[in-house]
Amino acid sequence: MNYLASYTLLLIAVLFVFAKLKQQVQSPEKLILGAWAEKAWQYEKVNKPNELHRKHNPDTIAQSVKDQLGKHLIIHSAETWHFLANGKLVLRGADTVKEVSWKVKGRGHILELEYANHIIEHYNITELTPTRLVLNFDSDIQVKGIAKLTFDNLDRVTQIQQ
Amino acid sequence: MLRKYSNSRTLADNIRLGTLTSFTAGMINVASFIIFMSFSSNVTGYFAIFAAEIVKGNYYQVLVVASWIFLFFFGSFFANLIVIHVSSRSRYWAHAMPLLLEIFCLASVGVYGQYYYQETLMETEYLLSVMLFAMGLQNGLTASISNFSVKTTHLTGATTDMGILLSMFTKKEFRDNTELRNKAKLILSIITSYLTGAIVAGCTYQYIQFKLFFVVCFILFIVLVYDLYTLKVLKCMVVLRKRREVVSREKLITENT
Numbered sequence: 001m002n003y004l005a006s007y008t009l010l011l012i013a014v015l016f017v018f019a020k021l022k023q024q025v026q027s028p029e030k031l032i033l034g035a036w037a038e039k040a041w042q043y044e045k046v047n048k049p050n051e052l053h054r055k056h057n058p059d060t061i062a063q064s065v066k067d068q069l070g071k072h073l074i075i076h077s078a079e080t081w082h083f084l085a086n087g088k089l090v091l092r093g094a095d096t097v098k099e100v101s102w103k104v105k106g107r108g109h110i111l112e113l114e115y116a117n118h119i120i121e122h123y124n125i126t127e128l129t130p131t132r133l134v135l136n137f138d139s140d141i142q143v144k145g146i147a148k149l150t151f152d153n154l155d156r157v158t159q160i161q162q
Numbered sequence: 163m164l165r166k167y168s169n170s171r172t173l174a175d176n177i178r179l180g181t182l183t184s185f186t187a188g189m190i191n192v193a194s195f196i197i198f199m200s201f202s203s204n205v206t207g208y209f210a211i212f213a214a215e216i217v218k219g220n221y222y223q224v225l226v227v228a229s230w231i232f233l234f235f236f237g238s239f240f241a242n243l244i245v246i247h248v249s250s251r252s253r254y255w256a257h258a259m260p261l262l263l264e265i266f267c268l269a270s271v272g273v274y275g276q277y278y279y280q281e282t283l284m285e286t287e288y289l290l291s292v293m294l295f296a297m298g299l300q301n302g303l304t305a306s307i308s309n310f311s312v313k314t315t316h317l318t319g320a321t322t323d324m325g326i327l328l329s330m331f332t333k334k335e336f337r338d339n340t341e342l343r344n345k346a347k348l349i350l351s352i353i354t355s356y357l358t359g360a361i362v363a364g365c366t367y368q369y370i371q372f373k374l375f376f377v378v379c380f381i382l383f384i385v386l387v388y389d390l391y392t393l394k395v396l397k398c399m400v401v402l403r404k405r406r407e408v409v410s411r412e413k414l415i416t417e418n419t
Contacts (some may be wrong), residue, residue: 003243003247004243004244004247007239007240007243011236011240014232014236015229017233018225018228018229021225022222022225022226025221025225026222027222027272027283027284028222029282030286031285062319103281103282103283104283105198105199105200105281105286106198106199106200106286107200107211107223107226107227107230107282107287108220108222108223108226108283109199109223111197112199122199127218128220
């Protein structure tokens with residue numbers, strides 16, 4: 001039975017190394033904390049070749065279409081997202097403030113938002129750096145395709161600018 | 163199911179083992195996807211994700227995915243290690259120990275998830291790690307004892323084999339080959355069972371949540387005790403037969419005297 005014990009120790013040692021290495025890298029759960037300002041909504045897919053320009057322009061979705069697109073989404077009409085450490089997300093719009101719960105799932109690549117009435121939405125975290133957050137969500141209404149939401153971290157961007 | 167090894171196994175042994183374990187793997191995979199948004203019974207996709215995350219420079223995700231792949235690998239390694247080292251003492255226990263370990267891992271996930279899970283990323287990563295290790299154990303065990311003919315946690319190989327077999331069955335000489343037909347039966351039963359498990363988990367998760375893992379443990383427990391039960395029944399039958407023979411012999415002797 002000595003070999004079983006030695007290989008179990010090997011497993012523990014390797015897992016310990018992984019855990020130590022992970023401590024050196026910031027978790028997406030920590031990185032996402034803070035205030036993020038909505039920068040752009042973009043199409044990632046287009047239905048026709050003559051709509052290709054939409055893919056490359058930074059904010060090609062008009063407010064009316066955003067409203068249509070986000071009609072069934074929690075994030076609808078939010079301009080600033082404030083992720084709090086207690087698992088709450090404050091969505092501030094021009095004249096609205098909403099509070100939802102947030103969780104990061106999978107390997108840190110899924111953002112789950114839960115509304116008070118238990119409606120749940122999932123977003124893919126495509127990019128998460130100290131200054132930039134990119135989320136993707138699927139939509140089959142009107143715009144047909146994947147929309148990309150880009151954010152700038154308000155605190156860190158201001159720090160850099162200063 | 164667990165007593166026999168490699169070439170001494172019959173088609174029925176492999177089908178029983180394959181259907182029960184693939185049913186549980188299907189349940190586990192769907193449950194992990196619903197709860198944690200990640201798969202837990204296959205690692206092919208994780209190799210691709212691993213490479214993609216390296217390219218993107220997401221080193222946190224690289225480490226998470228690397229540890230998951232390692233745990234699946236280590237589960238398989240550990241299962242076969244037990245099989246080859248313990249079988250000289252007891253073949254049944256050599257095959258039962260990895261399954262016992264798997265039941266322990268999945269039951270731990272069930273208990274933790276049901277009573278303590280706060281849905282943090284760290285918990286998600288650790289619970290998925292335990293599940294990937296458990297699935298590695300299961301895949302390693304079933305492949306090891308069935309001479310690599312039963313692999314139950316993913317269907318890539320099974321789907322490929324099924325495609326090849328069905329194309330072979332377009333010729334009569336292959337259709338008449340019993341070995342090929344048996345192989346097709348085994349693969350079909352594994353695919354059907356995996357799919358059924360996945361559908362059952364998808365339909366029942368919202369009602370029983372993490373208790374689903376206890377159902378999986380119960381099914382694995384059946385695999386574990388099936389051989390013990392059949393051995394006991396066989397022993398009883400042998401004892402009864404011997405008694406009958408003794409009684410009939412005694413009767414003959416008394417009649418003759």
